[in-house]
Amino acid sequence: MIDQGIERRSAAVTEMPDELRHDVRLLGKLLGQVIAEQGGEDLLADVERLRKAVIAARRGEVSADEITAMVEAWEIERAVQIARAFTCYFHLANLAEEHYRIRTLRERDTEGGVQRESLAQAVHELGADRVAELVESLELHPVLTAHPTEARRRAVVTAIQRISGQLTEYNAPGRGASDRAESRRRLLEEIDLLWRTAHLRPSKLDPLDEVRTAMAAFDETLFRVVPQVYRSLDAALADGTGTRAPLARPFIRYGSWIGGDRDGNPNVTAKVTREAVQIQAEHVLTALENATTRIGRTLTATAQFAPPSPELKGAIAAAEDAHPELVSELATRSPREPHRQWLLFVAARIAATRRRDLDLAYLSPGDLLADLRLAQESLARHAARQAYGELQHLIWQVETFGFHLAELEVRQHSQVHAAALEEIRAGGELSERTEEVLSTIRVIGWIQERFGVRACSRYVVSFTRGADDIAAVHELAEHALGSRAPVLDVVPLFESGQDLANSPDVLSGMLDIPQVRDRLAATGRRMEVMLGYSDSAKELGPAAATLRLYEAQERLTAWAAEHDVRLRMFHGRGGALGRGGGPANRAVLAQAPGSVAGRFKVTEQGEVIFARYGHMAIARRHMEQVANAVLLASSPVVGARTAAAAERFRPLAERVATTSEAAYRALTEAPGFPEWFSLVSPLEELGSLRLGSRPARRGLGAPRSLDDLRAIPWVFAWAQTRVNLPGWYGLGTGLASVGSLEELRAAYQEWPLFNALLDNAEMSLAKTDRSIAEHYLELGGRPDFARQVLEEYDLTRRLVLEVTGHTRLLENRKVLSRAVQLRDPYVDALSHLQLRALRALRTGAPSEHERERLSTLLLLSVNGVAAGLQNTG
Numbered sequence: 037m038i039d040q041g042i043e044r045r046s047a048a049v050t051e052m053p054d055e056l057r058h059d060v061r062l063l064g065k066l067l068g069q070v071i072a073e074q075g076g077e078d079l080l081a082d083v084e085r086l087r088k089a090v091i092a093a094r095r096g097e098v099s100a101d102e103i104t105a106m107v108e109a110w111e112i113e114r115a116v117q118i119a120r121a122f123t124c125y126f127h128l129a130n131l132a133e134e135h136y137r138i139r140t141l142r143e144r145d146t147e148g149g150v151q152r153e154s155l156a157q158a159v160h161e162l163g164a165d166r167v168a169e170l171v172e173s174l175e176l177h178p179v180l181t182a183h184p185t186e187a188r189r190r191a192v193v194t195a196i197q198r199i200s201g202q203l204t205e206y207n208a209p210g211r212g213a214s215d216r217a218e219s220r221r222r223l224l225e226e227i228d229l230l231w232r233t234a235h236l237r238p239s240k241l242d243p244l245d246e247v248r249t250a251m252a253a254f255d256e257t258l259f260r261v262v263p264q265v266y267r268s269l270d271a272a273l274a275d276g277t278g279t280r281a282p283l284a285r286p287f288i289r290y291g292s293w294i295g296g297d298r299d300g301n302p303n304v305t306a307k308v309t310r311e312a313v314q315i316q317a318e319h320v321l322t323a324l325e326n327a328t329t330r331i332g333r334t335l336t337a338t339a340q341f342a343p344p345s346p347e348l349k350g351a352i353a354a355a356e357d358a359h360p361e362l363v364s365e366l367a368t369r370s371p372r373e374p375h376r377q378w379l380l381f382v383a384a385r386i387a388a389t390r391r392r393d394l395d396l397a398y399l400s401p402g403d404l405l406a407d408l409r410l411a412q413e414s415l416a417r418h419a420a421r422q423a424y425g426e427l428q429h430l431i432w433q434v435e436t437f438g439f440h441l442a443e444l445e446v447r448q449h450s451q452v453h454a455a456a457l458e459e460i461r462a463g464g465e466l467s468e469r470t471e472e473v474l475s476t477i478r479v480i481g482w483i484q485e486r487f488g489v490r491a492c493s494r495y496v497v498s499f500t501r502g503a504d505d506i507a508a509v510h511e512l513a514e515h516a517l518g519s520r521a522p523v524l525d526v527v528p529l530f531e532s533g534q535d536l537a538n539s540p541d542v543l544s545g546m547l548d549i550p551q552v553r554d555r556l557a558a559t560g561r562r563m564e565v566m567l568g569y570s571d572s573a574k575e576l577g578p579a580a581a582t583l584r585l586y587e588a589q590e591r592l593t594a595w596a597a598e599h600d601v602r603l604r605m606f607h608g609r610g611g612a613l614g615r616g617g618g619p620a621n622r623a624v625l626a627q628a629p630g631s632v633a634g635r636f637k638v639t640e641q642g643e644v645i646f647a648r649y650g651h652m653a654i655a656r657r658h659m660e661q662v663a664n665a666v667l668l669a670s671s672p673v674v675g676a677r678t679a680a681a682a683e684r685f686r687p688l689a690e691r692v693a694t695t696s697e698a699a700y701r702a703l704t705e706a707p708g709f710p711e712w713f714s715l716v717s718p719l720e721e722l723g724s725l726r727l728g729s730r731p732a733r734r735g736l737g738a739p740r741s742l743d744d745l746r747a748i749p750w751v752f753a754w755a756q757t758r759v760n761l762p763g764w765y766g767l768g769t770g771l772a773s774v775g776s777l778e779e780l781r782a783a784y785q786e787w788p789l790f791n792a793l794l795d796n797a798e799m800s801l802a803k804t805d806r807s808i809a810e811h812y813l814e815l816g817g818r819p820d821f822a823r824q825v826l827e828e829y830d831l832t833r834r835l836v837l838e839v840t841g842h843t844r845l846l847e848n849r850k851v852l853s854r855a856v857q858l859r860d861p862y863v864d865a866l867s868h869l870q871l872r873a874l875r876a877l878r879t880g881a882p883s884e885h886e887r888e889r890l891s892t893l894l895l896l897s898v899n900g901v902a903a904g905l906q907n908t909g
Contacts, residue, residue: 053857055136067124082118085738090861091861093861100811122899123900125862129859135203150817157272161597166671171285174285174667177638178288180253181291181292182294190252202226236895245835247311261319261656265660267429268660278424279424281424282438290520291442291445292446294310294312295309295311295444296309297446298448300449306393309446310482311443316442318601331427332382334825352377379427412428438486446495446496450501453512454507456470460512471861475513477516481521493523495524499531500535506542509526510711525559528564529608530565540595544595545552547599560602564637565743570748574750578768593628605631605637606638622792625665626788627790678789688780689789692773698769701764709821713753716813717756719896720750721891721898722753755813755902759804760804768831801832816865863904867901877890
């Protein structure tokens with residue numbers, strides 16, 4: 037099918053490695069076979085006609101009008117089938133690239149070599165002693181969120197994972213012809229099932245669906261990869277890892293907003309939050325029980341060669357007194373294997389904890405750790421490898437995940453708290469919403485009683501404008517539970533440009549709140565503040581938002597030093613470039629000097645969760661890259677270099693930010709712009725895609741201003757139009773205002789912030805297609821807006837290339853460039869199908885049945901474009 041024309045494509049595609057070319061061809065050929073079997077040779081022929089046409093259009097041999105006529109001539113049902121074909125292709129192409137990336141990572145991990153951007157490289161650059169010092173305070177805190185940017189159904193993700201397993205089997209070295217034939221047959225079977233699987237969700241997700249989806253990443257990857265990352269660090273710090281007490285301490289802590297984030301999502305209730313924690317606990321306790329049982333069963337060292345310590349002997353005797361039948365059974369099954377007996381007893385206690393059998397259950401993770409360390413200390417006397425190998429991995433897992441897996445964080449809008457307090461102070465009957473606020477706080481109290489304070493104490497306040505917004509949460513907690521109010525770390529979230537500027541004053545006001553002062557005293561003067569990337573970028577534009585966030589970090593770092601506060605900044609970055617996305621490690625290195633200080637907390641959401649944590653090798657690489665960046669960014673040498681560059685180029689950046697923001701606002705705040713945006717994009721239809729449990733916008737009807745629209749659909753809809761406006765608009769005007777190309781080039785070379793800004797814009801521009809975008813922009817009937825957007829695109833593209841010194845977009849990023857150019861023609865095909873549906877829905881008068889079929893075509897194309905472009909939400 038889609039594999040046949042690969043060689044005739046651009047130079048970037050001819051650079052495709054043989055292994056990747058093989059997998060793309062294989063999967064494309066099998067998909068073509070499935071399409072022919074299920075839809076007939078005529079369907080495959082139509083798919084091929086469109087494929088060849090869009091490739092020819094990129095060579096200037098076919099006009100857009102000819103493709104439009106071809107697409108318009110098909111029956112809607114045929115167009116739907118063709119959209120499904122290209123969507124399936126993208127899922128398979130993404131899979132092939134993932135496999136190639138994994139092979140590449142393994143090839144680079146050569147014995148004796150130091151892999152770039154790894155923990156070993158950080159130790160090599162900074163020195164083991166310096167890294168050992170930094171590790172004492174190192175914190176990496178990813179927070180999983182349910183923001184709806186994963187367009188794929190879970191059933192589709194699962195189908196792709198099965199295909200992935202079969203592709204691994206097919207490519208395994210040393211397999212005979214019959215084994216390969218069977219793997220090929222299984223591949224075809226799974227691709228056939230992917231084709232037959234509905235790609236659109238039949239019903240909207242509820243918050244607990246989102247919780248369970250996130251649990252798949254934990255079950256399949258996170259639980260197992262965390263100790264591998266710690267082991268990498270331990271091995272880099274000194275020889276002998278696995279035969280000595282570890283030098284690496286656990287520095288990763290996971291958080292979650294899934295089931296706790298109720299800002300604008302009425303579907304997240306106190307009941308949902310309670311159930312979310314219980315689901316998390318079930319998964320982590322099951323994982324700990326399975327790991328402990330596995331290690332216990334393999335620990336067959338006899339007392340002759342690994343005699344138990346007196347402490348372990350005493351513990352086994354005490355366990356036998358308390359639970360004679362259980363311990364007797366274990367002793368019978370494992371005679372003269374005391375360490376095996378003990379660990380299997382520990383596994384039974386974990387199972388009892390999961391079942392809530394209080395007679396045998398652990399009361400806290402600390403009690404479990406004490407029992408595991410008892411075994412470790414005993415083994416260390418005679419069997420060090422057994423003490424510091426797999427058993428150490430288990431200890432690291434308990435230290436990282438506890439019994440709650442991830443700290444559940446609650447988020448709510450400051451206006452909701454203000455309205456609730458107004459009702460309470462007025463007396464009388466409380467509204468349902470106010471009762472829900474109080475119930476949420478009571479659930480936090482219950483979680484802390486059941487799982488400990490660490491399981492749920494952070495309460496994020498959206499749109500924090502002043503210290504009163506923080507005090508309101510503490511006052512509500514007293515109304516909810518009086519003297520039994522839960523421990524709360526209330527976190528201000530600063531999102532708008534003005535709020536970012538005012539953030540130090542708000543923190544100063546927080547110091548006057550008694551509960552805040554008490555928490556500072558109890559935590560060693562630790563405090564957290566959250567910076568919102570999505571809404572700031574939507575309000576200010578990408579360039580101005582980047583600088584305003586940087587300046588806020590500088591001021592907050594200075595404020596923390598002045599007030600002797602250990603401040604951790606929580607970065608609310610999205611997956612898309614228009615929402616703070618991009619390579620996470622480079623984002624860390626671009627932070628203001630002193631703002632990282634060994635601590636980095638960031639949101640991981642939507643398609644980013646599965647892109648980064650869907651496979652062990654990729655997850656490990658991602659986590660090592662970020663940890664490497666945190667260590668380097670915390671180094672005084674790196675900080676001094678960044679500070680010097682920031683001081684030199686600050687006037688230049690201010691000019692870029694000011695002029696780019698003016699250009700951005702001139703477009704987005706113009707009368708009629710929100711209505712125009714709704715016409716030129718599938719914004720109105722995105723709600724039907726059922727991406728998540730949260731509404732796409734605040735209020736009903738078409739957005740009257742950008743304030744009515746959430747940042748996620750704003751970015752997602754622009755990606756569908758092939759414009760990607762939130763990732764670059766205004767930057768060209770900003771760069772043009774500087775007047776010195778040499779100074780811009782110097783800033784790009786020397787200042788990580790400016791480098792990341794331009795590189796991210798370049799990536800966004802590369803995923804923009806001007807010729808396709810023109811057709812979308814025409815739908816709005818405002819040629820002035822369309823002209824404004826396209827002129828800014830031309831200016832931005834030209835100046836970004838001039839400043840970076842590249843002759844084409846992504847010239848220095850071969851892997852990404854290859855991926856974009858490979859996909860572009862096929863994304864074009866889906867865009868033409870989507871345009872057909874949009875034109876009919878916007879300008880025609882379809883019947884109810886026609887509208888339903890057109891909507892199906894539109895949403896399938898949205899799904900496919902998201903798969904083709906990636907990081908769109």
